[in-house]
Amino acid sequence: MELTRRQTLGLAAAAVAGSTVAGTTTANAQRDPWVRDTLNRLTLEQKVGQLFVCYAYGPTADTADARNTSLYGVATPAEVVAKFNLGGVIYFAWTDSVRNPDQIGRLSNGLQAASLAASGVPLQISTDQEYGVVFRFGPPATQFPGAMALGATRSAAFARSAGRIGGREMKSVGITTDFAPDADVNVNPLNPVIGVRSTSSDPALVAEIVAAQVKGYQRDGGIVSTAKHFPGHGDTDTDSHVGIPEIHHTREEWTRIDLPPFQAAIRAGIQSIMTAHIVVPALDPSGDPATLSKPILTGILRQQLRFDGVVITDSLGMKGVRDKYGDAEIPLRAIEAGVDQLLMPVDPGLAYNSVLNAVRSGRISEARIDESVARILWLKRTTGVVDAPYVDLSRIATIVGAPANYAEAQRIADRSITLLRNDADLLPLSPAPRTIVVAGYGPKTLATALQSRGASAIVKDTGTTPTDAKIADAVAAAANADLTVVLTNKAWDTKVTDKLAKQQKLVNTLLASGRPVIVVPVRDPYDVAYFQTEPATSLVTYGNAAVSMEAIAKVLYGEIAPAGKLPVEILAKPDPNQPGPAPVLYPFGHGLTFDPEETRLTVASYNIHAGAGTDNVFDLDRTARALKALDADIIGLQEVDVHWGDRSQWLDTITELAARLGMHPAFAPIYDLDPPAAGRPRRQYGVGLLSRFPVVRFENHPITRLSTQDPNPVPAPAPGFLEAEVDVRGRRLHVYSTHLDYRADPSVRRAQVDDTLKILAADSPGDLQILVGDFNADAAAPELAGLWTRLTDSWTAAASTAGGPNTYPAVGGTKRIDFVAVGPGLLVRKAEVPAEVPVAEAASDHSPVIADLSFRS
Numbered sequence: 001m002e003l004t005r006r007q008t009l010g011l012a013a014a015a016v017a018g019s020t021v022a023g024t025t026t027a028n029a030q031r032d033p034w035v036r037d038t039l040n041r042l043t044l045e046q047k048v049g050q051l052f053v054c055y056a057y058g059p060t061a062d063t064a065d066a067r068n069t070s071l072y073g074v075a076t077p078a079e080v081v082a083k084f085n086l087g088g089v090i091y092f093a094w095t096d097s098v099r100n101p102d103q104i105g106r107l108s109n110g111l112q113a114a115s116l117a118a119s120g121v122p123l124q125i126s127t128d129q130e131y132g133v134v135f136r137f138g139p140p141a142t143q144f145p146g147a148m149a150l151g152a153t154r155s156a157a158f159a160r161s162a163g164r165i166g167g168r169e170m171k172s173v174g175i176t177t178d179f180a181p182d183a184d185v186n187v188n189p190l191n192p193v194i195g196v197r198s199t200s201s202d203p204a205l206v207a208e209i210v211a212a213q214v215k216g217y218q219r220d221g222g223i224v225s226t227a228k229h230f231p232g233h234g235d236t237d238t239d240s241h242v243g244i245p246e247i248h249h250t251r252e253e254w255t256r257i258d259l260p261p262f263q264a265a266i267r268a269g270i271q272s273i274m275t276a277h278i279v280v281p282a283l284d285p286s287g288d289p290a291t292l293s294k295p296i297l298t299g300i301l302r303q304q305l306r307f308d309g310v311v312i313t314d315s316l317g318m319k320g321v322r323d324k325y326g327d328a329e330i331p332l333r334a335i336e337a338g339v340d341q342l343l344m345p346v347d348p349g350l351a352y353n354s355v356l357n358a359v360r361s362g363r364i365s366e367a368r369i370d371e372s373v374a375r376i377l378w379l380k381r382t383t384g385v386v387d388a389p390y391v392d393l394s395r396i397a398t399i400v401g402a403p404a405n406y407a408e409a410q411r412i413a414d415r416s417i418t419l420l421r422n423d424a425d426l427l428p429l430s431p432a433p434r435t436i437v438v439a440g441y442g443p444k445t446l447a448t449a450l451q452s453r454g455a456s457a458i459v460k461d462t463g464t465t466p467t468d469a470k471i472a473d474a475v476a477a478a479a480n481a482d483l484t485v486v487l488t489n490k491a492w493d494t495k496v497t498d499k500l501a502k503q504q505k506l507v508n509t510l511l512a513s514g515r516p517v518i519v520v521p522v523r524d525p526y527d528v529a530y531f532q533t534e535p536a537t538s539l540v541t542y543g544n545a546a547v548s549m550e551a552i553a554k555v556l557y558g559e560i561a562p563a564g565k566l567p568v569e570i571l572a573k574p575d576p577n578q579p580g581p582a583p584v585l586y587p588f589g590h591g592l593t594f595d596p597e598e599t600r601l602t603v604a605s606y607n608i609h610a611g612a613g614t615d616n617v618f619d620l621d622r623t624a625r626a627l628k629a630l631d632a633d634i635i636g637l638q639e640v641d642v643h644w645g646d647r648s649q650w651l652d653t654i655t656e657l658a659a660r661l662g663m664h665p666a667f668a669p670i671y672d673l674d675p676p677a678a679g680r681p682r683r684q685y686g687v688g689l690l691s692r693f694p695v696v697r698f699e700n701h702p703i704t705r706l707s708t709q710d711p712n713p714v715p716a717p718a719p720g721f722l723e724a725e726v727d728v729r730g731r732r733l734h735v736y737s738t739h740l741d742y743r744a745d746p747s748v749r750r751a752q753v754d755d756t757l758k759i760l761a762a763d764s765p766g767d768l769q770i771l772v773g774d775f776n777a778d779a780a781a782p783e784l785a786g787l788w789t790r791l792t793d794s795w796t797a798a799a800s801t802a803g804g805p806n807t808y809p810a811v812g813g814t815k816r817i818d819f820v821a822v823g824p825g826l827l828v829r830k831a832e833v834p835a836e837v838p839v840a841e842a843a844s845d846h847s848p849v850i851a852d853l854s855f856r857s
Helices: 005-021 024-031 033-041 044-050 066-072 077-084 101-119 147-153 156-172 203-220 251-267 294-304 330-337 348-361 366-383 393-399 403-416 444-451 468-479 502-512 525-530 546-556 620-630 650-661 746-761 782-790
Strands: 052-054 088-090 124-127 224-230 272-275 310-312 418-422 435-440 456-461 483-488 517-521 537-540 584-586 598-607 634-638 664-673 683-691 695-705 716-728 731-740 768-775 817-822 827-832 849-856
Touching (some): 024 033, 052 077, 066 077, 077 101, 101 124, 147 156, 147 203, 156 203, 156 393, 156 403, 203 224, 224 294, 224 310, 294 330, 310 366, 348 366, 403 546, 435 468, 444 456, 444 546, 468 502, 483 502, 525 537, 598 620, 598 731, 598 768, 598 817, 620 650, 634 768, 650 664, 650 683, 664 695, 683 695, 683 716, 683 731, 716 746
Parallel strands (some): 052 088, 088 124, 224 272, 435 456, 483 517, 517 537, 731 768
Antiparallel strands (some): 418 537, 634 683, 695 716, 768 817
């Protein structure tokens, strides 16, 4: 890995500044009267208790819980604190500690009262609030996007503001320490435990964001920040919860990759650092995990980096630290290595007594215990909990989840969404209502956001291990929807998360269906490399917080531009038959965008003239399938030419057709024809329109056309020029649908063009105009020239020449040409004729034209 100039400068700055915070904790603690006096009066038992941070079960300090009795021998959280003289407690949802803000505040106050009564020292109350995929203090507390999402924004200001707000909210309920930020550099895409908890694979970017978070939590938020997991957990494919990871970085690689974020955190004044249960032979060849390694914690962290704050272990219940030594030995070796605080030992009584006995036996000196306790007491002093141990319950509701906090979380999420690929040109979606299947992991929140934008959302929650039945159900729903958005969560991880690769199967099946699909990894961006076909449209959120789902909805509908830049590179799926690194699919820094001021809509012209049978009998089912396949927001229909009974009921039929497609109809009859032979039904021609947007109004304008009956060829004004108005994001859009000149008479066409221009001229300036239809002339016919002074033929503007013989360019001057023409203000992005289908399956003997248009808001 080549060191960038930015990384080199960052390392140099860190090396120079690293000593500026050295020694401050011990010196200040020694000078502080409260710390000195407290340390002198504490008994050995109380001092040892200060080293431990444990959990207790129950929503209040006085709640009796059998789980406490089993683990600690006493029933209530208050009794747990008092029995072991605990220095700290940690909150989790599974301990019933974090049900709601008021409950948390009352629990904190109760535990502080218990601690003060027992030892006269307030508690350090902590939790893991990294945000993103790791959080304990849930809604209504503000839920920020996590570390990698912050990396995608490239904004240290956002990182600091998230820390400030999060710190203040936690402090308001009595939490004094956050075990965040994660300072690991995730250079291994197969890392099962860190992933998006890390800011980036770039050390300089991680260092920048981590330093900002530390300042936000500590300087602005008033709580203790804890950088983790030292010396760096970013390059492992083993989860230290279930195994012992080994990092194979050389000393030079560790210095270049893993060290900078911790140096930056120390430079920013970090008060606490958490150890990692990882083996790093280049730093300590003994095979001991870093948590138990004196060369790493004392030699590097204390002496080389001169960090004099509190060092806390990761949970001592994790396999990564328990495999080599017994539970009684682990806390002793941790203290001997340089640790101050022992987090969550498996058997608290065993660990507590083991340390106590080690001091009494002389293995660990009381002076060594005093060293750690002094740091812990100073930490509590600087947090303010010594002077103000209790929280004001009346103020919690004004701080936690304040509207301004939510707004800031949303701003961060909005900037984090990363558009990886938009090859199908699906995004941004038009604002037209549509049916969207939201499938995969946790789709409900996104579905709600899409529904608020007018979509009919169908939720198919298949989780991280979808069954075949759930996959089939989601795929069936997608077949009848306009769009599918599928969310994945660690779909790449077939060792732990999804052992049968069912998420991959779900996405592969959806992509193979040929229907529009958007793939959104809501955790690790690496998912996109693990599908049989690379998704044509994919975005990354780095987490599934509600604000991230709202941000995805905003991006999908073009309300905001995607602004996130990949903070990691995405490699192709590893191929065991190909040695060496996998190819890069998306490089670090990749991220597409678009103009959010540009509103998209798709318009089609479809001549519904039935080609099935000698009587041109209209086939409703076949036509509905053909129109659905167009996937257009607006479809103009011409040559509605059917045989229906005594009098055509086409209006009812188009209403039924609209209902099948979930669209709004408009219809304008042109004329009725007498039966072509005795005993045959009457015949009605008409033009119509189907729209995903609600139709504000429609009317049938008269236009010059030939007489309704042969053999009379005299032109006469008659209805047959449908105008429908729709509202698109506040812009009035006039859509005209017409069928021009059945007899290929240039004079009639010239009159029709004149009439068309008069009708168009009646619209208000600034209104958008679209004319869809067909006419029996080449677009270059001179009598049509006036039309193109007002409108632009989308087919010509798109410079496309492909298409069937029934579409422009026509094979003859009188051949039918389906067209979409647009007025000023509308841009033609592309125009095409869909692929021909077999005649037996065709709903019409015409080929439609589809134009992808846009206008600026």
